[in-house]
Amino acid sequence: MLAYPTVRTSFLFLAIALAGLLVADIAITTSNPWQDLGRFFLGVATPNFFSTEGLFTALLRTVAFAFVGVTLGSICGFLLALIYRFLPVRIFCAFIRAIHELFWALIFLQFFGFHPLTGVLAIAIPYAGIFAKVYSEILEQADPEPARLLPPGTHAFAAFLYARIPDCWAQLRTYTAYRLECGLRSSAILGFVGLPTLGFYLEASFSQGQYSDAGAMLILFYVLIATIPLWVRPRLLPAYVVAAPFFLGEGLPIVWGNVKRFFTEDIIPSPIRKGEGLAELSGWMSDLMINEALPGIWNTVVLTQIALVATGILSLLAFPLISNHFGGPVRRTSGHIFLVIARSTPEYILAYILLQLWGPSMLPAVVALALHNGGIIGHLIGRQTNTLQLRPDAPTGFARYSWELVPRVYHSFLAFLFYRWEIIMRETAILGILGIYTLGFYVDSAIQNIRFDRAMVLILITALLNIGIDALGRHIRRKLALQTMPTC
Template identity: 75%
Template sequence: MRGWASLPLSRSRTARTSIFFVVLALVCLAFSDIAVTTANPWQDLMRFFWGIVTPDFFSSAGLATAVLRTLAFAFVGVTIGSIAGFLLALVYRFRIVRTFSAFIRAIHEIFWALIFLQFFGFHPLTGVLAIAIPYSGIFAKVYSEILDEVDPEPRNLLHSRVGALSAFAYARIPDCWEQLRTYTSYRLECGFRSSAILGFVGLPTLGFYLESAFSQGHYSEAGAVLLLFYALIATIPLWVRPRMLPFYVLAAPFFLGDGMPIVWGNVKRFFTEDIVPAPLREGATGESFWPWLSELLVDQALPGIWNTLLLTQMALVATGVLALLAFPLISRHFGNRLSRTGGHVLLVVARSTPEYILAYILLQLWGPSMLPAVVALALHNGGIIGHLIGRQSSFITLRPDAPRGITRYGYELVPRVYPSFLAFLFYRWEIIMRETAILGILGIYTLGFYVDSAIQNIQFDKAMILILVTALLNIGIDILSRRIRKRLALQTMPTC
């Protein structure tokens, strides 16, 4: 009886939570800037699409090298991140490990790249560590959750003299190997996207050539870069095979390039002088430090937090709406094989294009405001969740006399997939927050804008404090998301 009584209560909580977030997004919309400021946005949009239709693959001599380096950074960074993450997952039960992992994954890859650029310069180590460090925290969290869900019964069947390491290798790993492999493959695809956008901070990956082409108005060249990137992502099942992975991992370091030599004196100065708050570096007492810190928080951190939260909440709800509208595109309960194929193509393009690249393109077309960022975040994350929910809905068996059209959608499928949909949405809340923060580098007044401005003004002490604020904000959203998922009885880590 208790289970039946709790079902309406759970649905009531789910409905109230959904309505609350929709209303909150509408309130945020009233305080946000979503204006289109370009003179001819539709003309610019048509020029962009014409560039994709007429790509120029031979306009840049370094495009092939950029592809290889994009892959090399991803393979090396994800390999290091997965190994470090697995080791952290083994001791993830300790609070200090969980806190450390949460902190390093809360800082976006671009922020890590901006930090390492200050003392490593344009060295391959900058790109590798920018991917490996946050991915270590992500892998630690997910691997630990996968390992915790392993059935303990096989371990109990082993002889009492079997050592802990042997028991782990033979009774625990085989039971979750497929999940570990599947998630690592997905994270490798994410690594390709992360590697590409590192080009926007100057590293020689595909993002560098995309930004150069757009800034010069060469839309055909930009179209060629985008098509190459889509081809890499779409053909992953064809060339990223288990037998070839050892070869890729061993060969990747040789394609990273040399870069500028590391000046270790710059590394020492960065940690001992550059990131020390200016009042303390100049030998002042705490009386001058606190006014300096207060001014930084009031003038930069608080406006950045406000705009980051506004943009995140609007993007979160827009992502949910788009995902609910998109999943029928690939569900077997709607359309025909041809229409579902077209839906798959649309969702692959949406989820394969990094939010940063989408926002950059839309900012060039619509001008600087929150609108390009909201649309970019919604398209990418909505494409991911729509794809997962669409696949999940295809496994639902309907009655022979089930209604069709909008009635089937609203009364048969949405109620059944809605808990999983919310689990995915709240699980990506932290990710949307991370992306929102770094979109400030493009000129939107989120925390990333103030971080980038501080670095440009060689105020690394202010930049590090603002990055710390960004990390704490992301950790807070992650904690809140877990509590909401627990309260609504959603899966802690949704799987599909």
């Protein structure tokens, strides 16, 4: 049986999501949504791999940005993990990982332009914060016994290198490989802000109604993700890392004067830059908060809570697709394919596709967030049920699902869900770039209007909101004694 606090918390979040539906903009505004959806699936079924001249170059650059960004992020993250116990380091890492890769890209675009450094840093900086947190947790959980067996007087660095690292190496390697997959998704969506990765050509194909071209790009991306174990081999990684920078492409030379001006003038609040007084600064901030920040925060929170509960519902519906306790091998294989596609497609790309088919509203964002995150959690919970042994006289069908399996995996399910809460919040904010009125919409509008001071304040608010949700999620997991999240 489930504990009362767990059930109460679940129904509380369900009630909040239902209340959010009453005020959310959930509508399909296109005239022929099902016809458009049919044309899209027809395009996926009849892909055109040779119409776009730069498609394979874009795929290569997607891989290159991912390798360089993840490599740089993992190195910096490992160094930060060594001093992660210090509060300023933890705060710094929480801040940089709370800002989405696309927000970082939008910042760097303002002074680096379409230079490869923009894409590399947009991936490396938030990933460094993520790596620092996870690496530090892995290192803290290392078995202390091997270090005690070292000769007396062994230097601390030697003890760390020969005792702790070997004990943690498998976890460090597994998690880094997982982040590489995430890096490929991050690299792909950088094309939506103009960098020459897969998202750039995907957006162009959709805007021109060329669904067969878009289908080809999506299929290539799925194949790229699915075959990672085949082409990412430990012995080949050094060659990939060395070669990747040479495939990033070339951009215009960096004008360092633009970099200086951005940090010394552009992001300084307008009243301060103009030498105005405190009253003008207060009015500027009030206008920003009332007309942009508060509406953005409201819509971001509402959309996040709806997407969180939708993710949970979809996860509970999806895990039987791959569970050994239901159906046969054909159905489980089909379920695996569905969940691989769902979790491999970045939320941003899913939301972009659905927006083209259904029109601008919160509905495409909710469905995109639920499909991606539900695919991830459903996959993890389904794998967990495969380790459970049932009695020979265990019920079958729906009774097996509701009375045998769900109660036994529900705490793990909630742990995964609350862990993904902050990630859903990050993605919700960035989906505003697509025209949904979350914080990303106001950030993008401010940048388009060359009001970088307002954009930076809004990005700072987004980061603080994400940090708050992350802290609240950890608090709830601790209060409910939910299982500690695994590292992969």
